[in-house]
Amino acid sequence: MESPFPSPVKVGELLRTLRLFFSKERLFHGLLVEGEVGRVKEWKGAYFFELRDGESALSCSYWPRSGEERAPEEGEQALLWGDLTLYEKRGSLSFRVSSIQRKGEGERLLALRLLKERLYREGAFAPERKKKVPGFASDIALVLAKGSAAEADLRRNILRRWPLARVTTYGTTVQGKRSLPEIEKALEEADRGGHDVIVLARGGGSREDLAVFDEEALVRAILRMRTPLVAAIGHEIDKSLADLAADLSVSTPTAAAEAITEDVEEVLPEILSLEERLLGAFQRKVRSGEEELGRILSRPLFQGDGSLLPLVEKIGYLKERLLLLARHSLESREREAARLLAVLESLSPQRTLERGYSITTMEDGRIVRDPGEVPPGALLRTRLSKGEILSRREVAKDGEER
DSSP: OOOSSSOOOOOHHHHHHHHHHHOOOGGGGGEEEEEEEEEEEEETEEEEEEEETTTTTEEEEOOSSSTTTOOOTTTTEEEEHHHHHHTTTEEEEEEEEEEEEEEEEHHHHHHHHHHHHHHHTTTTGGGOOOOOHHHHHHHHHHHHHHTTTHHHHHHHHHHHHHHOOOEEEEEOSSSSHHHHHHHHHHHHHTTTTOOEEEEEEEEEOOTTTTGGGHHHHHHHHTTTTOEEEEEEEOSSSOOOOHHHSEEOOOOOOHHHHHHOOOOHHHHHHHHHHHHHHHHHHHHHHHHHHHHHHHHHSSSSSGGGTTTTHHHHHHHHHHHHHHHHHHHHHHHHHHHHHHHHHHHHHHHHHHHHHHHOOOOEEEESOOOOOOOOGGGGTEEEEEEOOOSEEEEEEOTTTTTTTO
């Protein structure tokens, strides 16, 4: 077949020709397309999503003309009116939407709603069946994708807050057909591990990416667990069924770390104060006992003809014995307190900095734990073991934050 081009055509030239063809042909303008909305993402007031029909999917873009127009929602059936275009930079088709007409819930969204209602009626999400989540956990299990950003976030924040914690990862896939049996198996293994608490975590994603966390089988697995479970699944507004079944649900891995650990910098002053109060109370108790014993021995009963002398000597012996035991106990407690103080001192922020880590704060002194907390243009101060570095967050031309 003869090519319409006289010589080999470059990619850019071919795509420009196709784009002009789509823009001129009225066949691709004013189309009315029906399907189910999926993978919605918002960026600078525009919405980018897919319109699905079985195994087929069409990329769509939508710029609402007013703030009153509702954004497309994943899972709903919709009629879209617009133009078919070619995105020259990537050579991909895109449907530029002019208006959206809702037709009601899609099949998957309807099935999910019916499942949620049935589980609610069964009491699967009832507050009274939820286990108490420890706020001071020292043995923590993580069920998530091994090597993921969620794992790095959890480990960093757990060990920053309480470095004595023991953290064990039970790796699993968290998306796709294999993920459901793998997550169930990982939860069962973690539940048998004797941990204080288990964190089921995954980073953000679309409703389709997080579909496994809406599976009834996973909800049943969570309900069977004996160990308290914290769910930190995605950043969606609507909670997944796994979130609803968990003993505690939080929005991010960082929030999960903060919910199950104490901050060593806050606990250390409390421990030192408690030690001081304990030693003071013990010393006052010993002095009170000595004074009471002295008052008893000064009574006339013990100052007679000597017939009670053996009893007085025995009491004196017991007094010395009591004082000796008290001193030994006090010294033992002082040694234990000194050991604990040495451990906590080795975990102090300055020692952490000396091991090569750093602490970044905002201008107002708040510690930066998540890049999302830092607005573009913010001045940052990074503290090292020796000195500080000042920096500023910038936004690149492509819109990505640096």
